[in-house]
Amino acid sequence: MTHEEFDDLAALDAVGAATEEERDELQRHRSGCDLCRESERGYHDAASMLALSLEPVAPPEEIKESIIRNIETMEATGEDLDEEDAPERTGFSRWWLAAAAVYFVALFAWSELRVQAHREHLLALEATAQRLTEENQRLQRSTEALRTQIASIAGPQTSMIALAGRELAPSASGRVFLDAGSRRAFVFFHDLPPNAQDRSYQLWIIPKEPASPMSAGVFDPGQDGRATLVVENLPAATEIQGLAVTVEPKGGVSAPSGAMILSSS
Amino acid sequence: MTEVARGDPGQGSYLPAVAMGDRDAFERLYDRYAPAIYAFLVRILGDTADAQEVLQETFVQIWGRAASYDSARGSEIAWLVSISRSRAIDRLRSRRTREARENEAAKEISNRDSYVVRLNAADAAVVSQEREAVRQALGTIPENQRVALELSYFEGLSQSEIAVRLDEPLGTIKTRMQLGMKKLKERLESTRGLR
Numbered sequence: 001m002t003h004e005e006f007d008d009l010a011a012l013d014a015v016g017a018a019t020e021e022e023r024d025e026l027q028r029h030r031s032g033c034d035l036c037r038e039s040e041r042g043y044h045d046a047a048s049m050l051a052l053s054l055e056p057v058a059p060p061e062e063i064k065e066s067i068i069r070n071i072e073t074m075e076a077t078g079e080d081l082d083e084e085d086a087p088e089r090t091g092f093s094r095w096w097l098a099a100a101a102v103y104f105v106a107l108f109a110w111s112e113l114r115v116q117a118h119r120e121h122l123l124a125l126e127a128t129a130q131r132l133t134e135e136n137q138r139l140q141r142s143t144e145a146l147r148t149q150i151a152s153i154a155g156p157q158t159s160m161i162a163l164a165g166r167e168l169a170p171s172a173s174g175r176v177f178l179d180a181g182s183r184r185a186f187v188f189f190h191d192l193p194p195n196a197q198d199r200s201y202q203l204w205i206i207p208k209e210p211a212s213p214m215s216a217g218v219f220d221p222g223q224d225g226r227a228t229l230v231v232e233n234l235p236a237a238t239e240i241q242g243l244a245v246t247v248e249p250k251g252g253v254s255a256p257s258g259a260m261i262l263s264s265s
Numbered sequence: 266m267t268e269v270a271r272g273d274p275g276q277g278s279y280l281p282a283v284a285m286g287d288r289d290a291f292e293r294l295y296d297r298y299a300p301a302i303y304a305f306l307v308r309i310l311g312d313t314a315d316a317q318e319v320l321q322e323t324f325v326q327i328w329g330r331a332a333s334y335d336s337a338r339g340s341e342i343a344w345l346v347s348i349s350r351s352r353a354i355d356r357l358r359s360r361r362t363r364e365a366r367e368n369e370a371a372k373e374i375s376n377r378d379s380y381v382v383r384l385n386a387a388d389a390a391v392v393s394q395e396r397e398a399v400r401q402a403l404g405t406i407p408e409n410q411r412v413a414l415e416l417s418y419f420e421g422l423s424q425s426e427i428a429v430r431l432d433e434p435l436g437t438i439k440t441r442m443q444l445g446m447k448k449l450k451e452r453l454e455s456t457r458g459l460r
Contacts, residue, residue: 008443050415051346057307
């Protein structure tokens with residue numbers, strides 16, 4: 001296979017269009033050619049840009065929590081698998097306990113029932129303890145996140161910007177708490193009117209330099225007209241002049257084009 | 266702040282730290298890329314519930330396989346996109362319900378309840394620059410090439426299926442896709458070179 005032939009197939013493979021045979025050919029040639037590997041990397045990066053051409057949409061917060069729980073479960077399962085000889089120990093224990101039980105039944109018939117009940121109670125307690133430990137860990141993370149947010153909002157480096165509703169939504173309001181230390185903003189919106197199905201709200205950061213607004217993301221309020229946003233990694237060196245919210249096509253746009261709903265004074 | 270400083274490599278790669286089991290780095294990785302990948306999954310699957318499931322599967326897989334990431338094969342985001350696309354296309358092919366995906370997705374997104382939205386201004390700015398570059402690059406390639414690329418990348422159609430869908434010879438489709446990808450790659454490389 002020539003470099004040119006490899007290049008043709010790599011272009012197809014990057015968008016998932018190469019056939020199985022073509023992928024095999026790529027695999028054979030790739031290992032011995034640095035030039036082609038570099039070219040292939042370029043195609044894969046270009047293909048990934050197709051995905052990034054879409055306006056980002058923030059997934060629900062509970063997705064992240066669910067992922068973290070899954071990971072913790074995986075890790076917990078991994079610990080259990082390390083104890084593969086546990087069933088043997090249990091078997092031995094059962095045999096020994098059974099023999100002991102026979103002995104005790106012969107001597108004290110009622111004691112076996114007590115041992116059994118005690119063991120079941122112990123297992124139930126262990127299961128409860130495990131559940132509580134997991135719940136405690138989850139709550140600790142949640143508490144820590146809340147503590148961080150409260151500390152940010154109440155911190156000496158935090159400034160507050162009020163957003164007022166414009167003509168299209170005069171009753172809408174927003175408060176933005178900017179924490180310069182952590183480069184984080186907490187944004188609370190109230191009384192936002194519902195959007196048409198093909199529209200979303202888009203939050204804009206208006207820096208002093210350069211003057212063009214920067215998109216901070218797209219969001220939709222709940223049925224109660226409220227929305228809460230956490231904006232991280234605010235531009236460090238750029239002094240923020242203000243923020244604004246516009247109505248834009250679903251998925252957002254690269255520069256504000258729709259009606260302004262809220263803005264800082 | 267400690268929480269921010271830990272596991273934060275700026276605009277560098279989080280994956281080496283994730284591979285070492287750094288949970289903070291993993292959460293930063295998620296915060297940086299999940300919105301872009303979620304939008305990508307909604308575009309492919311046309312269904313927010315499916316997109317959310319695949320997003321979870323993708324990031325759980327990333328946690329488990331971060332050590333296998335090889336920067337020589339592509340950028341961090343290219344690797345993440347590749348994993349998410351692979352899972353999404355698998356699901357799409359098994360589901361076989363392709364009609365009216367974009368309309369359904371738009372409808373479901375607008376029906377979301379209120380929730381805390383976590384945004385990342387710096388990442389949004391970087392991604393926004395990339396997005397603008399891609400849109401400009403996509404704008405320079407002929408529409409018939411772009412359509413063929415999108416049918417393959419977003420809908421998982423094979424060359425033959427695209428040929429049938431567009432009622433064109435297989436060789437024509439293959440050539441269009443190759444030309445389109447080469448032009449896209451050249452444009453992006455040239456854009457990056459200018460920065």
